[in-house]
Amino acid sequence: MQRAHTSGHRWRDATLARFRQLYWVTQGSKLAQSIKSKCQMCKLREAKFLEQQMGQLPEARLKPAPAFNHVMIDLFGPYSVRGEVQKRTSGKAYRVIFTDLVKRAVHIEAVFGYDAESFLMALSGFVSVRDREDEFWKKWTELYAPALVIRRKWNTANRNLRPGDLVIIADRNTLRGDYRLGIVQEVFPSQDGKVRRVNVMYKNFQIGEKVQKYKGHNEAVIVSRSAQRLSLSVLVDMDQDQETKSEAKESV
Numbered sequence: 001m002q003r004a005h006t007s008g009h010r011w012r013d014a015t016l017a018r019f020r021q022l023y024w025v026t027q028g029s030k031l032a033q034s035i036k037s038k039c040q041m042c043k044l045r046e047a048k049f050l051e052q053q054m055g056q057l058p059e060a061r062l063k064p065a066p067a068f069n070h071v072m073i074d075l076f077g078p079y080s081v082r083g084e085v086q087k088r089t090s091g092k093a094y095r096v097i098f099t100d101l102v103k104r105a106v107h108i109e110a111v112f113g114y115d116a117e118s119f120l121m122a123l124s125g126f127v128s129v130r131d132r133e134d135e136f137w138k139k140w141t142e143l144y145a146p147a148l149v150i151r152r153k154w155n156t157a158n159r160n161l162r163p164g165d166l167v168i169i170a171d172r173n174t175l176r177g178d179y180r181l182g183i184v185q186e187v188f189p190s191q192d193g194k195v196r197r198v199n200v201m202y203k204n205f206q207i208g209e210k211v212q213k214y215k216g217h218n219e220a221v222i223v224s225r226s227a228q229r230l231s232l233s234v235l236v237d238m239d240q241d242q243e244t245k246s247e248a249k250e251s252v
Helices: 002-006 012-019 028-038 040-045 116-130 136-147 238-251
Strands: 071-082 090-100 106-111 166-169 180-189 195-203 220-226 230-234
Touching: 002 012, 002 028, 012 028, 090 116, 106 116, 166 195
Parallel strands: none
Antiparallel strands: 071 090, 090 106, 166 180, 166 230, 180 195, 195 220
16 A cells, blocks of 8 residues: 555545555555555645734824825836936936825835935935825725725634744745755744744755755754745644643543
8 A cells, every 4th residue: 555655646545546456455445544644745745834814004004194194115226218418328227116105105206326315315305295285095085995805815813833843844946745844943923923934944955865864963054934835744832732632621
């Protein structure tokens, strides 16, 4: 049965069908399911990603306020531009974008560098134009608010990852069968207490390497990953949780 499963690492029924081409045993379905559930390769391929409740919006985004009272700022570019007088000459230009946190209105200023002086010029231009109230709030409530949608995922709070948890790391550029096992080293709770990003330590080896000999602690690397790209394999406090559940059942 073990050879029948490792030949393709398929589901219980496929494993049982391949086994029954040559053999027959009683309760073959249970045996195939047992081998399938204990297969490490299948656990890597079928890793279920963790989920955590979505973080709450900042308070500044929920309360009515004048236009551009709370903003986010970013710089993008560069762009190639031609001179206004000498058309044959060209240079680099950037854009500074100001986004209103409540109404989602946007203001863009052009700059010719990404130094502090260029940014202060853009900020001065932004303040001189937007330092007044307007009709954005009325338009936002009429046009934008009805288009808001309900959160359709990450609505349930789950157990936070803890240092010592054994996890499967599902990197985007890695096939399911090549997922790495790692240990959570450090967690970073958000303001609401939910852990959505952690540091994970894993053995650094080449993908496809058949012989993976341990070469000491220096071989390990630590990376930062979001909880949504991890699958919890072994809880650091599994025994303690089982004892707590047992005590709770006995008390009932």
